[in-house]
Amino acid sequence: MTVVGSGTAPVLLVGVDFGTAHFDGALEELGLLAETAGMRPVARLTCKRKAPDAALFVGSGKADEIRTLAQMYGATEVLFDQSLSPAQQRNLERHLELPVNDRTLLILEIFAQRARSHEGKLQVELARLQYLSTRLVRRWSHLERQTGGIGARGGPGEKQIELDRRMIGESIKRTRERLVKVKRQRSTQRRQRDRRDTFKISLVGYTNAGKSTLFNSLVKAQAYTADQLFATLDTTTRQLYLAGAGRSVSLSDTVGFIRDLPHGLVDAFQATLQEAVDADLLLHVVDASNPAFPEQMEQVIRVLHEIGAADVPQLLVFNKIDSLESSNRPLGLLDVFDVDGTPTPRVFVSARSGEGLDMLRGALSDRALMAPASMPPAHAPELAADEP
Structure with missing residues (x-):
């Protein structure tokens, strides 16, 4: 203790x-x-x-x-x-x-506090409703059976727990229907990017690995960052112009993963996580300063399998090298690391200090050059509006 x-x-x-x-x-x-x-x-x-x-x-x-x-x-x-x-x-x-x-409930509570977009709030609400639907026996077991029929002495009526279960069931149905509409909107946005042959990159990784800081450093955006778990929940997509490739790519910052991420959240966040499924490349961001990074990588890979993104090519980004002791710092900023038996390119960076970012941009340019040609690169803007 x-x-x-x-x-x-x-x-x-x-x-x-x-x-x-x-x-x-x-x-x-x-x-x-x-x-x-x-x-x-x-x-x-x-x-x-x-x-x-x-x-x-x-x-x-x-x-x-x-x-x-x-x-x-x-x-x-x-x-x-x-x-x-x-x-x-x-x-x-x-x-x-x-x-x-x-x-499980603690993670759901944090997600409820942090969700900002309409889609994020709907996803969290669905996950919480699904969780609460299994807890009705605990929360309402003290309530008596209601009276049915007309008059003061009616026959057996519907239990309060049955009413609550029915109301939660109806709320789940309504929330799912609203999420289907949001998913259609995102599908339309993805089809528009596909028509432009945009090379799609998604940031994934364990929570607090520094994804949003890296995202801001690459596209010079102002996505919210903090040294805490689940600082950001809503997917943000920007255009990143890679001078080495002479073209723009689409870069998305997604929600962080965590050990024992509730299955209800994985299901509810399917619309958001679809950005990872449809990506041409995943930037798997790892906190290199955390001694438990192998276990954290394992958890991320497990969730990627759950959402159907396990076969999307990855580029490992070992972040926070500025927090490493000098004796533990890498000899070079680019090497290969084994992920699930597959040799995977790895880049060491510090999103905070900027070290290694040029090497990362170069690696991204090499990947983009191997992809089909995208929109005309001339004077391509580095920033674009967030997607809703």
Whole structure:
């Protein structure tokens, strides 16, 4: 158990090691997620189990320990690093007498706070509705069956939970229909780019790897950036003129990925992630200063497989080399790195200082030259309006 820093709503972080390779023993990422959502981790607790307890996930003894620690440090909520079933969540709340949430809901909450575009808000709303539809048994189990019929003594009526489930089902249907329209609009925009034979590049990578900073450095844009998880959620597309190729390319900045990204979010963000699926080249941005970068790359590749973008050619961009110790800095800025058994070109850069960006532009020019000719390059503008 560890006591930690300052913030707003005090929360207790809990992680359970089931012997998986990706267990975060320090709960660092969960702590960053909590802080990003405006919470203040006051203590962290980890334990080991062979399998989750069906009722309380951690077992009754460890649940008692969590309750004691929460009281000791004044925590008003308990956050689990793993996903909880509705029954486990309900049982834990009764046992701890505190709100209990998991990593999935935390990520959904952050996405809800950060979405800015109409499309982004719709996608987050759909994911949250889908998540809540599985939790109705917990949130509304205290409500009694309504009275049916006419008069004070009617027969059995419809349960409140059934009403709520039906209303959420209708909201999901409406949100999906609105997202279909947005997806059509994006498809139209992509077809227009295809007619111009525009070479399409999408930035992908783990959250906080520096994608938006790199995007701003390449196209001299002003997309929002911050040293935090999920600083930007909405896809932004600009035109980038590559002098070495004598042509313009389309560059898109997409939402960052994360370990155990909720499947509901992957499904809901299909319209946004379609930019990666339809790209001619993926710039896979990696935080070279993070010791866990191999695991982060693995998570990104897993999501790319889920959305059908695994076969899109990649160029690795190892960012933040300015944060590396001198002994760990690369000897050269361009080499080859193995990704899923495939030798993949890699460029080392610092989006913040500009180091290596000329090498990156050169690598992009080489790729663009191998693609079909695009729009006339003469005096091609470096900037274009954001797509809605």
